Amino acid sequence: MAAPLFEAVPNFSEGKDLAKISRIADAVRAVPGVRVLGLHSDPDHNRSVLTFAGEEDAVLSGAITLAKACAADLDLASQTGEHPRMGVLDVLPFVPLEGATMDDAVRLSRRTAEILGSLGFPVFLYGAAATASHRRDLPDVRRAGYEGVAERLKDPRWRPDYGPHVLDPRRGAVAVGARPFLAAFNAFLDTDDVEVARQIARRVRESGGGLPAVKALGFLVGGQAQVSMNLTDLERTSIPVALEAVRSEAIKFGVSVESTELVGLAPLAAILDAARYYLGLRELAPKHILETRLHGPPDD
Amino acid sequence: MAAPLFEAVPNFSEGKDLAKISRIADAVRAVPGVRVLGLHSDPDHNRSVLTFAGEEDAVLSGAITLAKACAADLDLASQTGEHPRMGVLDVLPFVPLEGATMDDAVRLSRRTAEILGSLGFPVFLYGAAATASHRRDLPDVRRAGYEGVAERLKDPRWRPDYGPHVLDPRRGAVAVGARPFLAAFNAFLDTDDVEVARQIARRVRESGGGLPAVKALGFLVGGQAQVSMNLTDLERTSIPVALEAVRSEAIKFGVSVESTELVGLAPLAAILDAARYYLGLRELAPKHILETRLHGPPDD
Numbered sequence: 001m002a003a004p005l006f007e008a009v010p011n012f013s014e015g016k017d018l019a020k021i022s023r024i025a026d027a028v029r030a031v032p033g034v035r036v037l038g039l040h041s042d043p044d045h046n047r048s049v050l051t052f053a054g055e056e057d058a059v060l061s062g063a064i065t066l067a068k069a070c071a072a073d074l075d076l077a078s079q080t081g082e083h084p085r086m087g088v089l090d091v092l093p094f095v096p097l098e099g100a101t102m103d104d105a106v107r108l109s110r111r112t113a114e115i116l117g118s119l120g121f122p123v124f125l126y127g128a129a130a131t132a133s134h135r136r137d138l139p140d141v142r143r144a145g146y147e148g149v150a151e152r153l154k155d156p157r158w159r160p161d162y163g164p165h166v167l168d169p170r171r172g173a174v175a176v177g178a179r180p181f182l183a184a185f186n187a188f189l190d191t192d193d194v195e196v197a198r199q200i201a202r203r204v205r206e207s208g209g210g211l212p213a214v215k216a217l218g219f220l221v222g223g224q225a226q227v228s229m230n231l232t233d234l235e236r237t238s239i240p241v242a243l244e245a246v247r248s249e250a251i252k253f254g255v256s257v258e259s260t261e262l263v264g265l266a267p268l269a270a271i272l273d274a275a276r277y278y279l280g281l282r283e284l285a286p287k288h289i290l291e292t293r294l295h296g297p298p299d300d
Numbered sequence: 301m302a303a304p305l306f307e308a309v310p311n312f313s314e315g316k317d318l319a320k321i322s323r324i325a326d327a328v329r330a331v332p333g334v335r336v337l338g339l340h341s342d343p344d345h346n347r348s349v350l351t352f353a354g355e356e357d358a359v360l361s362g363a364i365t366l367a368k369a370c371a372a373d374l375d376l377a378s379q380t381g382e383h384p385r386m387g388v389l390d391v392l393p394f395v396p397l398e399g400a401t402m403d404d405a406v407r408l409s410r411r412t413a414e415i416l417g418s419l420g421f422p423v424f425l426y427g428a429a430a431t432a433s434h435r436r437d438l439p440d441v442r443r444a445g446y447e448g449v450a451e452r453l454k455d456p457r458w459r460p461d462y463g464p465h466v467l468d469p470r471r472g473a474v475a476v477g478a479r480p481f482l483a484a485f486n487a488f489l490d491t492d493d494v495e496v497a498r499q500i501a502r503r504v505r506e507s508g509g510g511l512p513a514v515k516a517l518g519f520l521v522g523g524q525a526q527v528s529m530n531l532t533d534l535e536r537t538s539i540p541v542a543l544e545a546v547r548s549e550a551i552k553f554g555v556s557v558e559s560t561e562l563v564g565l566a567p568l569a570a571i572l573d574a575a576r577y578y579l580g581l582r583e584l585a586p587k588h589i590l591e592t593r594l595h596g597p598p599d600d
Contacts, residue, residue, distance in 0.1 A: 005594060037593050053594055098591065181590075243579055260580045265590040268568075275571045278578035279543060280560045286591075290481075290565040291398065293337050294305060294353055295595055 002296075004100035006108055007037070007053045007181070008063055011091045012070050013079050013172075015046040020073045025050055027069040033058030038264060045083035047090070051264075053097060056108050063092060063112050067121060067174070076146055076172040084142055086149045087172030091138065093127060094178050097267070102128050105178035113176040117162025120171070122153060125161045127177030132157075141175045149173050180233045183270060184263035187246045189225040191255045194218055197225035200249045204229070204242065211237045211245055224258070234270050240277040268292075304400035306408055307337070307353045307481070308363055311391045312370050313379050313472075315346040320373045325350055327369040333358030338564060345383035347390070351564075353397060356408050363392060363412050367421060367474070376446055376472045384442055386449045387472030391438065393427060394478050397567070402428050405478035413476040417462025420471070422453060425461045427477030432457075441475045449473050480533045483570060484563035487546045489525040491555045494518055497525035500549045504529070504542065511537045511545055524558070534570050540577040568592075 014020050021041050028050060029036050038051040052062050067089045074088040092112070096105040109129040117123050130136040134157065144152040150167040152158045159165065160173065167173065189197055197218030202208045204227070205216035213233035219226045227246050231237055239262075247257050268286055276284045286292045314320050321341055328350060329336045338351040352362050367389045374388040392412065396405040409429040417423050430436040434457065444452040450467040452458045459465065460473065467473065489497055497518030502508045504527070505516040513533035519526045527546050531537055539562075547557050568586055576584045586592045 007590075035594060037590075053590075097594070239579065257580060259582050261582050262584065262588060265593060266584075266588055268589050268591045271571060271575045271584070271589065274575040274579055279539065279574055280557055282559045282561050284562065284566075284571070288562060288564075288566055289568050289571065290307075290337075291568045291586075292591075293565060294335065294397070 002099060003055045004104055005053055005097040006056060006059045006100055006105060007051065007095040007097050008059050009049060009051050009093050009095065009182075010063065010066055010089060011047055011049050011085075012066070012074070012089050013047055013076055013085050013087065014070075014074050015041045015048050016043045021048055023073060024048075024066065024069040028052055028062045028066050031058060031062045031065050034062040042083075046079060047083045047085065056100075056104070059094070060108060060112050060115075063094075064115055064119075067092075067116055067119065071119075071121075071171045075170045077169045084139075084145055085172075086142055086144070086146045087121070087174045088170070089121070089174045090172075091142075092174060092176045094176075095181050096178070097181070102178060102180070105129075109176050109178045113162045116174060116176065117160070117164075119163075120168060121163050122149075122160035122165065122167060122173040123162040124158075124173065124175045125177060126175045127179040129176065129178045131161055138175060138177070146172050180235065181267055181270075183231040183234060183239060183266055185229045185231055185239055185242060185260065186221075186263065187227045187229070187243060187257045187260050188221070189227065189250060189255045190258040191225050191253075192220065192223050193255075194220040194225050196250075196253045196255055197227050199253065200246055201227050201229075203249050204245045211242060213237050214242055225255075234267070234273070238273045238277065239266075239270055240274045302399060303355045304404055305353055305397040306356060306359045306400055306405060307351065307395040307397050308359050309349060309351050309393050309395065309482075310363065310366055310389060311347055311349050311385075312366070312374070312389050313347055313376055313385050313387065314370075314374050315341045315348050316343045321348055323373060324348075324366065324369040328352055328362045328366050331358060331362045331365050334362040342383075346379060347383045347385065356400075356404070359394070360408060360412050360415075363394075364415055364419075367392075367416055367419065371419075371421075371471045375470045377469045384439075384445055385472075386442055386444070386446045387421070387474045388470070389421070389474045390472075391442075392474060392476045394429075394476075395481050396478075397481070402478060402480070405429075409476050409478045413462045416474060416476065417460070417464075419463075420468060421463050422449075422460035422465065422467060422473040423462040424458075424473065424475045425477060426475045427479040429476065429478045431461055438475060438477070446472050480535070481567055481570075483531040483534060483539060483566055485529045485531055485539055485542060485560065486521075486563065487527045487529070487543060487557045487560050488521070489527065489550060489555045490558040491525050491553075492520065492523050493555075494520040494525050496550075496553045496555055497527050499553065500546055501527050501529075503549050504545045511542060513537050514542055525555075534567070534573070538573045538577065539566075539570055540574045
């Protein structure tokens, strides 16, 4: 049995200065056992998302290295951008991958949070790692923003889980948590009427009484209406189930799904789910995939 | 770039004597660089299918080791079984996997055939490795069977490609070839009427004017009618295309596909094809799969 793997998807508050962004990403890339899977920088939001993976200790090292690099190179007191944020290292979610459970990811997030606290970052645990129900949702944790978090740290309900109760104005505070893998899945409609996409999004998303663990918005992309979805827990709503909901809502508006796209990476299990769903397969597991057997552990 | 990988799917003429079968399979398993993916023995056919994979030289070594083990342990002069056969090592197809082309598999099959010839096996090349069009199809190559092959070796049209023109009656002759990956895919119908399955099979298979590279038969399995398919070239007919053909024929008989099964292993590309087909994805390649990125070469 190979060691459990984890993914970290930290967001840090720099999306314009490519020299700084590279320095920060390269520091993580240099950590032994860490594999960087993606880096996406948004100049408008002035924010970058780095995705990396590895075994528990390597991912922990990568996260600590990242936090130090952010604190060394960034200064939140002088940072501006459209996106809500409260720290130079703003959000640090851990995701259980192969062989890892959500409990494992919670343990990793708390180990990391404790070290970040000792390094002087006020840390709020969120998601599956939250220590109180009002701290579970990231938007709630981050609601005060950088501008309000110094005040918030004095509120007993918002005591940080680790680290100082006093804010270093340069580095701010960080939300550290554990969550399932998130899939970004978009459905393009055969219409240029963005209002149709918005209506469909409203009906399929959880907040509108639709599917659990689905966030959705309607956009116009390249002249084509698009239902843009975040599937935040593929075990609660899988890709095919989300798509079939969009398809059946689309029919009611006299339109149809012309094509779809997966943004970023998809776990093999999610693709196997989709194949199983549509092919009606009695069984389809990673062990049935030739490449898994060629490259995985022998003789399972 | 990792080295190209190949699969070998040899059939040998022993399906009853488990001690002999284990000895033969273990000899291959002990070859460095060879990974045994499957062993299926059929006592009625008195025949076993061993599946193994690796880089070119390892698979070549595995095949030669297998041929020697079959010659040492088996005697075709005293073997009986329902399945057509002509040698102790009866058929030896090579399949190109990751990074390998069909030309690579043809080269591997000819390298192997030459060595088997020098070891005293009369060898017929077949499939993509065939040296004449009448030798392409395995049933034609094997038509004389063990009982007729000694006579056939005297026919100029059936001169062996390698090895002696005189048959050693204990070991017989062997067909060595190259072919695409074969997927065994079965569709269970919601009826116990096997005649319906047979009719559907006749309509979807290539020999009945149906889909290219599809073989199909109707069976009754556990009281349920089943259309059993061999998809012999997934680039010509993919799994979803074959299934949709069965589904649309089934409707004409007033039945439907209740579930399906993939027998043995499926290549990742075939599953990605199915997901792409049904989800309407603009793009889905191995590089979009998290596990491929975690375990594959870095930074593609």
